[in-house]
């Protein structure tokens with residue numbers, strides 16, 4: 197009853213288009229940091245899905261908020277009706293967003309949020325009479341989304357090849373992989389060195405042709421929770437200001453509390469010009485994302501008759517009710533504080549584990565966005581497997597033991613081989629053992 201190209205790992209018919217031959221068990225239920233498959237096997241979700249389920253699974257308060265909305269109005273199309281859930285959530289997000297970022301454009305996911313940032317940036321340049329500004333510089337490696345625009349600025353070159361020549365090849369600069377550097381520079385100087393690569397690229401491209409620079413404040417799965425030295429962030433802001441280039445923060449993964457602040461930009465006091473958020477915004481209870489921008493950008497675009505398209509499900513009441521419910525839980529349960537303190541404690545535990553495993557080359561991250569990098573040895577920092585598949589193998593072994601950690605293949609150029617350890621922000625210190633014991637076993 198199924199295509200032989202899609203071997204089923206469970207006994208039921210499937211007509212889904214699976215892109216991978218490895219199949220996973222069917223999920224039966226989830227609660228807090230745990231999930232159970234149909235055979236009753238328990239997993240600890242130490243990756244929060246793909247860094248999505250920030251407040252844990254099946255929180256009754258979010259379910260109640262969504263149920264209440266469903267009973268009121270199940271759907272209201274944005275061109276026909278406004279809705280309180282979207283208005284309320286937009287106000288709450290604007291309150292939490294850095295600086296003057298106050299205008300919220302809802303979408304249904306991270307790729308759509310990034311896509312909207314690109315479009316708004318472009319419309320802004322047109323409104324200012326700068327039609328020649330078309331390029332968005334990004335970093336390599338990086339991941340910004342699967343839609344064609346977001347993919348074009350994603351620093352995973354082999355992912356582009358099948359779609360060329362539909363896609364414009366956008367310029368990229370190296371991500372700040374300072375932990376691999378063997379020079380004598382101070383941390384501060386290294387941060388400046390990597391940030392200055394942006395200036396060099398802007399000059400190379402011709403400053404008048406550059407529209408924006410996009411970066412994740414803490415790298416996601418492409419780099420494994422890469423944090424730059426503090427000096428990097430301010431210098432990047434300075435360069436963008438100097439050349440009149442929009443600074444876009446992709447906080448799809450870092451936003452909504454994962455790093456211990458509601459937006460990671462707050463750690464360095466940076467106000468980007470445009471920000472994308474998704475994943476933790478509705479924390480897996482509904483598909484939701486947002487672009488947040490200041491009136492100083494949105495105003496001229498609207499005055500100029502600009503338009504960045506809308507999506508059918510944008511700002512739908514159910515997804516926004518989920519977003520409001522999630523934000524209530526973050527506040528009621530003080531989850532930012534938890535992400536910060538328990539994130540630091542979990543990072544300490546992983547760092548201690550590195551004492552016993554020479555193959556752990558680096559432990560890094562901020563809050564509960566953490567990663568460990570697997571290497572042959574710490575001197576060379578070469579990956580164990582040149583194809584970067586050691587992390588994949590670790591993830592599989594851990595999975596069999598009921599521990600879910602996250603891995604994405606880093607293709608082409610970057611030699612990192614890492615796994616993300618990113619449990620929900622509700623994780624308690626008592627639950628650490630459910631992660632650390634199987635992780636230690638899996639590493640062995």
Ligand code: PMP
Pocket residue numbers: 246305306307308310339340341342412416417446447448449474475
């Ligand atoms: N940007 C970042 C930083 C991401 O981590 C992701 C998803 N991994 C995306 C964009 C794309 O989001 P989505 O998969 O929801 O479209």
